[in-house]
Amino acid sequence: xxxxxxxxxxxxxxxxxxxxxxxxxxxxxxxxxxxxxxxxxxxxxxxxxxxxxxxxxxxxxxxxxxxxxxxxxxxxxxxxxxxxxxxxxxxxxxxxxxxxxxxxxxxxxxxxxxxxxxxxxxxxxxxxxxxxxxxxxxxxxxxxxxxxxxxxxxxxxxxxxxxxxxxxxxxxxxxxxxxxxxxxxxxxxxxxxxxxxxxxxxxxxxxxxxxxxxxxxxxxxxxxxxxxxxxxxxxxxxxxxxxxxxxxxxxxxxxxxxxxxxxxxxxxxxxxxxxxxxxxxxxxxxxxxxxxxxxxxxxxxxxxxxxxxxxxxxxxxxxxxxxxxxxxxxxxxxxxxxxxxxxxxxxxxxxxxxxxxxxxxxxxxxxxxxxxxxxxxxxxxxxxxxxxxxxxxxxxxxxxxxxxxxxxxxxxxxxxxxxxxxxxxxxxxxxxxxxxxxxxxxxxxxxxxxxxxxxxxxxxxxxxxxxxxxxxxxxxxxxxxxxxxxxxxxxxxxxxxxxxxxxxxxxxxxxxxxxxxxxxxxxxxxxxxxxxxxxxxxxxxxxxxxxxxxxx
Amino acid sequence: xxxxxxxxxxxxxxxxxxxxxxxxxxxxxxxxxxxxxxxxxxxxxxxxxxxxxxxxxxxxxxxxxxxxxxxxxxxxxxxxxxxxxxxxxxxxxxxxxxxxxxxxxxxxxxxxxxxxxxxxxxxxxxxxxxxxxxxxxxxxxxxxxxxxxxxxxxxxxxxxxxxxxxxxxxxxxxxxxxxxxxxxxxxxxxxxxxxxxxxxxxxxxxxxxxxxxxxxxxxxxxxxxxxx
Numbered sequence: 001x002x003x004x005x006x007x008x009x010x011x012x013x014x015x016x017x018x019x020x021x022x023x024x025x026x027x028x029x030x031x032x033x034x035x036x037x038x039x040x041x042x043x044x045x046x047x048x049x050x051x052x053x054x055x056x057x058x059x060x061x062x063x064x065x066x067x068x069x070x071x072x073x074x075x076x077x078x079x080x081x082x083x084x085x086x087x088x089x090x091x092x093x094x095x096x097x098x099x100x101x102x103x104x105x106x107x108x109x110x111x112x113x114x115x116x117x118x119x120x121x122x123x124x125x126x127x128x129x130x131x132x133x134x135x136x137x138x139x140x141x142x143x144x145x146x147x148x149x150x151x152x153x154x155x156x157x158x159x160x161x162x163x164x165x166x167x168x169x170x171x172x173x174x175x176x177x178x179x180x181x182x183x184x185x186x187x188x189x190x191x192x193x194x195x196x197x198x199x200x201x202x203x204x205x206x207x208x209x210x211x212x213x214x215x216x217x218x219x220x221x222x223x224x225x226x227x228x229x230x231x232x233x234x235x236x237x238x239x240x241x242x243x244x245x246x247x248x249x250x251x252x253x254x255x256x257x258x259x260x261x262x263x264x265x266x267x268x269x270x271x272x273x274x275x276x277x278x279x280x281x282x283x284x285x286x287x288x289x290x291x292x293x294x295x296x297x298x299x300x301x302x303x304x305x306x307x308x309x310x311x312x313x314x315x316x317x318x319x320x321x322x323x324x325x326x327x328x329x330x331x332x333x334x335x336x337x338x339x340x341x342x343x344x345x346x347x348x349x350x351x352x353x354x355x356x357x358x359x360x361x362x363x364x365x366x367x368x369x370x371x372x373x374x375x376x377x378x379x380x381x382x383x384x385x386x387x388x389x390x391x392x393x394x395x396x397x398x399x400x401x402x403x404x405x406x407x408x409x410x411x412x413x414x415x416x417x418x419x420x421x422x423x424x425x426x427x428x429x430x431x432x433x434x435x436x437x438x439x440x441x442x443x444x445x446x447x448x449x450x451x452x453x454x455x456x457x458x459x460x461x462x463x464x465x466x467x468x469x470x471x472x473x474x475x476x477x478x479x480x481x482x483x484x485x486x487x488x489x490x491x492x493x494x495x496x497x498x499x500x501x502x503x504x505x506x507x508x509x510x511x512x513x514x515x516x517x518x519x520x521x522x523x524x525x526x527x528x529x530x531x532x533x534x535x536x537x538x539x540x541x542x543x544x545x546x547x548x549x550x551x552x
Numbered sequence: 553x554x555x556x557x558x559x560x561x562x563x564x565x566x567x568x569x570x571x572x573x574x575x576x577x578x579x580x581x582x583x584x585x586x587x588x589x590x591x592x593x594x595x596x597x598x599x600x601x602x603x604x605x606x607x608x609x610x611x612x613x614x615x616x617x618x619x620x621x622x623x624x625x626x627x628x629x630x631x632x633x634x635x636x637x638x639x640x641x642x643x644x645x646x647x648x649x650x651x652x653x654x655x656x657x658x659x660x661x662x663x664x665x666x667x668x669x670x671x672x673x674x675x676x677x678x679x680x681x682x683x684x685x686x687x688x689x690x691x692x693x694x695x696x697x698x699x700x701x702x703x704x705x706x707x708x709x710x711x712x713x714x715x716x717x718x719x720x721x722x723x724x725x726x727x728x729x730x731x732x733x734x735x736x737x738x739x740x741x742x743x744x745x746x747x748x749x750x751x752x753x754x755x756x757x758x759x760x761x762x763x764x765x766x767x768x769x770x771x772x773x774x775x776x777x778x779x780x
Contacts, residue, residue, distance in 0.1 A: 494610070509730050514605075515605075521604050531720075
């Protein structure tokens with residue numbers, strides 16, 4: 001316990017740092033379309049009395065379950081009561097949990113490597129940015145670190161409880177996002193690589209009983225959550241069917257199609273034409289050093305360091321470089337599997353043409369663990385000369401400070417700036433005007449929030465409009481021009497301009513465009529009598545406030 | 553001359569008079585294309601992206617059709633006296649009617665920010681058919697609260713007719729306008745006056761999407777028939 005206390009204490013400090021970087025001003029960025037989808041789907045599930053899995057869109061339900069305690073604690077009774085920050089609390093919690101879960105690997109990586117990895121996870125701009133984002137990606141990354149850590153603890157202790165916990169994390173991964181299968185594939189491939197590369201294969205048997213236990217728990221957890229606690233068993237075949245549309249999307253179309261080096265460029269800051277200085281480049285070189293350690297360059301030293309920090313956690317037994325523990329992976333296997341799986345994961349995500357910047361999180365989590373290993377090896381090597389060790393530590397500390405500074409700028413100053421590589425198809429602040437304008441018009445409409453609103457779009461991608469209309473009871477959505485588009489308030493894609501002018505010009509006013517995302521706007525049509533009432537009220541307010549109009 | 557012969561002569565005279573009158577009448581109703589000469593464009597096309605916060609109409613992408621006007625229609629505003637709501641920020645008032653509508657430095661009058669107007673005195677009450685105006689067409693900017701009024705009262709209190717108004721929230725206090733905003737181009741904005749009779753033309757605006765809040769007027773042309 002005495003030996004564990006400093007590590008746990010340092011991890012706690014890093015968790016507080018992670019929390020401090022993630023928690024403030026969570027509403028400083030409008031909901032991304034995907035975030036708004038999940039907020040609306042969460043409440044739809046609540047109103048329906050249970051979650052129903054959709055194989056075409058929206059991924060799994062863990063995000064909704066993660067948000068539920070926060071919404072309950074805040075006393076939110078309906079979607080109309082909520083604001084963006086309420087939902088993002090769940091992502092913050094998961095982002096901090098990821099930092100804490102690094103502790104599970106402590107005696108596999110070594111204390112210093114673990115703390116460096118946790119620190120990198122705490123200050124990485126991508127980790128910070130997407131810990132303030134109500135999407136599944138941070139959950140997937142967090143649960144994957146949890147699964148890795150729990151499986152390592154199982155390897156150390158042989159206790160089936162750890163295998164069950166690893167299985168639970170794996171189940172949570174699958175219940176979060178279908179791309180959990182990519183992570184699992186990378187892990188299995190890494191397992192295979194380690195199997196062939198490392199010696200004493202025959203003395204490294206797999207405990208099939210615990211593998212079956214972990215797989216069973218994973219399947220049960222995933223099925224339990226995906227079926228809405230067993231209410232909708234059709235979700236299980238649907239989940240397997242979901243891979244058809246997702247494979248279809250993997251080819252990437254339009255804005256989601258990017259070159260193979262997209263993620264590498266984000267990581268090292270090479271973005272042609274970007275006006276914003278950007279880099280997360282501390283992590284890749286450290287990860288390369290970690291790869292060197294894992295592959296064998298610093299093998300003995302790293303394993304000795306790991307051996308020195310053994311028995312930090314309950315149930316841990318000593319490990320040595322040459323003795324795979326209890327027939328299960330030893331330190332060397334862990335390093336190699338982490339390294340290979342991180343590289344395979346990065347390679348898979350890079351090869352798939354469909355790319356969104358948040359998909360970097362899962363490979364990045366692996367790279368961060370590897371970077372911890374690399375940093376530890378560098379300081380360890382430099383330790384032969386004291387001044388060199390201090391210099392290495394100082395450079396590392398400065399690099400981390402730079403990352404933290406970048407993370408802060410990213411999340412609090414450039415959170416909607418398209419020059420920020422993590423800002424992607426971001427809803428613009430102008431979109432908040434949808435809610436302001438609808439509510440202002442409802443205030444002079446006899447039906448108030450019962451006022452009929454029609455949203456006319458050419459496809460299903462009218463998000464985040466439903467979020468901004470969340471307080472209205474009578475909102476209809478069309479993906480083609482209806483026979484009768486007439487309504488007091490209409491939001492429409494600009495391509496409907498001509499058709500709406502022909503149908504509504506005598507009775508409505510085209511009240512302007514409101515931006516949704518860069519290059520995406522919605523038209524607003526308002527019934528003339530409603531608009532006149534609103535303007536009259538505006539004028540009364542102007543007169544009451546002493547403004548005499550602006551007649552020059 | 554018998555009554556019968558007298559009657560025949562009367563009919564013949566009537567027919568002859570009618571024959572003479574018809575060409576004369578048709579000559580009065582003869583129309584010609586609006587004698588509008590457009591300035592040289594300094595940019596091609598209009599922005600692909602619609603500026604949020606505006607009501608800008610989608611450009612057709614084709615040259616604007618030239619309307620027909622009665623023969624004898626001329627630019628009544630050329631070199632006429634111009635007044636404005638405020639002293640110019642830069643430039644002279646006469647730039648508005650000097651006939652130079654090219655998008656060049658120094659061809660536009662600049663009025664201070666917020667709602668401002670320029671007014672043109674045509675010198676006499678005339679029959680107006682079209683008003684064309686260019687705020688600033690060096691870039692495809694969008695001007696806000698554009699209102700065009702005509703009247704024979706220089707103070708615009710009596711007999712005011714609004715020909716164009718895109719001030720939707722009536723912030724100018726001239727009534728709710730249903731017209732759409734538009735991109736400034738070398739074509740200018742063409743507003744039909746439908747033969748209304750007036751002596752004064754007033755144009756309001758409240759800044760634009762340009763990078764400063766000034767109100768610019770490069771040229772205003774008022775097409776109609778000169779007072780007899």
